Amino acid sequence: MTQRFDLTGRVALVAGASRGIGEAIAHGLAQHGAKVVCSSRKQADCEKVAEAIRDAGGEAISAELHLGELSHHGKTVNMIEETYGRLDILINNGATNPYMGPSHEAPDSAYDKTFEVNVKGPYYLSSTAIPLMLKNGKGAIVNVASIDGIKPAQGRVIYGMTKAAVIAMTKGMAKEYGNHGIRVNALLPGFTDTKLASALKNAPGIQKFMDANLAISRMAQPEEMVGAVLYMVSDESSYFTGQGMVVDAGAII
Numbered sequence: 736m737t738q739r740f741d742l743t744g745r746v747a748l749v750a751g752a753s754r755g756i757g758e759a760i761a762h763g764l765a766q767h768g769a770k771v772v773c774s775s776r777k778q779a780d781c782e783k784v785a786e787a788i789r790d791a792g793g794e795a796i797s798a799e800l801h802l803g804e805l806s807h808h809g810k811t812v813n814m815i816e817e818t819y820g821r822l823d824i825l826i827n828n829g830a831t832n833p834y835m836g837p838s839h840e841a842p843d844s845a846y847d848k849t850f851e852v853n854v855k856g857p858y859y860l861s862s863t864a865i866p867l868m869l870k871n872g873k874g875a876i877v878n879v880a881s882i883d884g885i886k887p888a889q890g891r892v893i894y895g896m897t898k899a900a901v902i903a904m905t906k907g908m909a910k911e912y913g914n915h916g917i918r919v920n921a922l923l924p925g926f927t928d929t930k931l932a933s934a935l936k937n938a939p940g941i942q943k944f945m946d947a948n949l950a951i952s953r954m955a956q957p958e959e960m961v962g963a964v965l966y967m968v969s970d971e972s973s974y975f976t977g978q979g980m981v982v983d984a985g986a987i988i
């Protein structure tokens with residue numbers, strides 16, 4: 736009998752795999768049989784993740800991939816083609832949020848940086864990866880957006896705008912490539928216990944906020960995002976594309 740969520744023989748590139756949600760996704764993909772390329776700006780940190788995957792019996796390598804450096808995109812995809820001859824799964828997880836505060840005080844540099852990493856990065860990485868996926872006539876892309884993309888939080892308007900763009904990119908690319916065997920979906924995490932959310936985690940009144948706004952009054956652990964991704968990249972979701980899976984403890988109710 737076929738094992739559900741089996742990714743044996745598939746090659747996956749995870750952008751932003753050095754920690755947090757990306758690290759958890761990299762482990763999850765490897766546990767289900769994928770060969771995982773762990774990438775971020777810090778290859779040494781990604782290599783530690785790849786090493787932990789190998790120690791656990793999986794297959795993984797690391798690569799330096801700064802989402803804002805378009806030359807890194809081509810270099811990484813070429814390396815994957817030379818090493819494995821194929822790319823089946825792309826996880827656009829890396830993102831940044833350098834500014835939190837009122838819109839009228841946000842520096843231009845924060846706007847430019849956030850759009851460069853969160854929008855230009857996944858758009859061009861997808862555009863660079865898709866030709867290799869097309870060679871096999873099959874692929875799955877998961878763009879890690881955020882609930883901020885549909886319900887922007889106060890003080891995070893720029894970040895929310897970038898995540899709305901990622902959701903639009905997901906739906907647009909899904910239409911373009913659905914009949915070529917490539918499915919494109921998004922993960923919309925809620926409040927997850929990672930470095931990116933560390934300022935919020937320690938904010939005064941945060942437990943009271945969670946009690947009032949979440950159906951499960953706690954932060955998620957990064958591992959709690961993995962099951963949704965496994966669904967979206969495996970053949971279990973063969974009729975599922977252009978969608979977003981919201982994993983947010985009922986914050987949108």
Ligand SMILES: NC(=O)c1ccc[n+]([C@@H]2O[C@H](COP(=O)([O-])OP(=O)(O)OC[C@H]3O[C@@H](n4cnc5c(N)ncnc54)[C@H](OP(=O)(O)O)[C@@H]3O)[C@@H](O)[C@H]2O)c1
Pocket residue numbers: 750751752753754755756757774775776777780800801802803827828829830831852879880881882923924925926927928929930931932
């Ligand atoms: N935590 C939350 O509450 C939450 C909620 C909704 C959505 N998300 C989304 O979930 C995703 C993962 O975030 P996280 O919470 O796991 O945060 P995290 O622990 O801070 O991890 C962010 C990852 O992005 C990578 N990254 C940052 N800038 C990059 C760049 N310029 N080029 C390549 N990689 C870059 C980091 O790697 P290096 O620093 O090694 O380059 C790291 O691997 C993001 O898309 C985020 O927007 C998070």
